[in-house]
Amino acid sequence: MRFVARKPSPALAPYVARLWCYESGALTHTRERIVPTGGMQLLVNLHEDELRWWDGAGLDRAHRMHGAGMQGIYDRPFAIDTIEQRAIAGVSFAPGGAWAFCGVPASALARDHVPLDALWARDGATLRERLLEAYARGEVLRELERVLLARLSIDRLGRDLDVHGAVRALHDGMTVRALTDALGSSEKRFVRAFVARVGVTPKRYARVLRFQRVLARVAELERVEWARIAAECGYYDQSHLVHEFRELSGLTPSAYVPRLPEEPNHVVLG
Known part of the structure; x- marks a missing residue:
């Protein structure tokens, strides 16, 4: 097993927690349950051109798509295929950070995996090929960072919300009402902005x-x-x-x- 991770450049740091690449040999089990983390990820399967996952009450509802996609925030479990972990690269976004790269509110991706070409068009369709070439040179994380810098788009979606401050306050146990009072915002406005940036209600x-x-x-x-x-x-x-x-x-x-x-x-x- 080999796991390599790096922090993003200063320009990406407000939006990206880390870039990573994971490699492993054949595992003795075929599937894993993934429990909710509160995060979103960009995933690129370098082993084969497919991403597979299962959801539903029994984790028995199968889904598949091409090998590059965006994993939205989950507040319930899903399952993954361990074959994908032979070689996979990804981006773990900071809370509320994925919106700067998706072009849609985070709530539109919640509890789902979305093909990257549906979000980035041709750039999404060709990303896996670019990363495979970089992977062969040992530069997959550097190439992934270049792609993110080119895609970074700061628009007005949730721009007035201090997501990091809100997440810290929620982590410390502050109620939504107390938080909105501290921010000087109405609860309705805060919840709407939070859902757009993070994907679920506070x-x-x-x-x-x-x-x-x-x-x-x-x-x-x-x-x-x-x-x-x-x-x-x-x-x-x-x-x-x-x-x-x-x-x-x-x-x-x-x-x-x-x-x-x-x-x-x-x-x-x-």
Whole structure:
């Protein structure tokens, strides 16, 4: 397994968290459950010209498209094909950052994967070929950054919203009403701008952030006490945590076993 990541250039830093490339040999399992992270990603399969994923209550509804696409924000689980992980390059966007490259509100991509040519036309259709050439030269992340710099378009969509500040406040447990008061904005206007930039409502996003805090806390502990984690992460009680955990991941807390400790959002399906 080989994972290479780099921070973006200063021009991209407000919108991009990192650029990355992942390579692995054949895995013993064929599919993985992906739990919600609150993020959006650009994905390019360098192993084959296809992206495959499954959603639905049983993760049994199959989808496929060409090998370059945009993954919208998810607030429920989906499954991926591990064959794609033989060689895949991607961009993990900062909260609210993908809008600067998509040309559509983030809400239009929520809970879905969208072919890149549907968003970027010819540039999207040819991106995989460009990255394959760069991959052969060992320059795939540099080429990916060049593409993003050329696509960067800052328009008025949600321009008046401090997404990073709003996300930090939600992460710290501030309510939407308190946040809108602090921003001097009406709740309706704030929610509309947030959904356009991030893809889901601030309340839904805050639930995903809280769920991610649970996963981070679990990774730190040798012995997990769910009642204690519920209290630490802002749930009413353990039953509230269990309900939220099941709704967001499709699993009970006791059934959650990540593929690796450093990959808490990937759960082996078989």
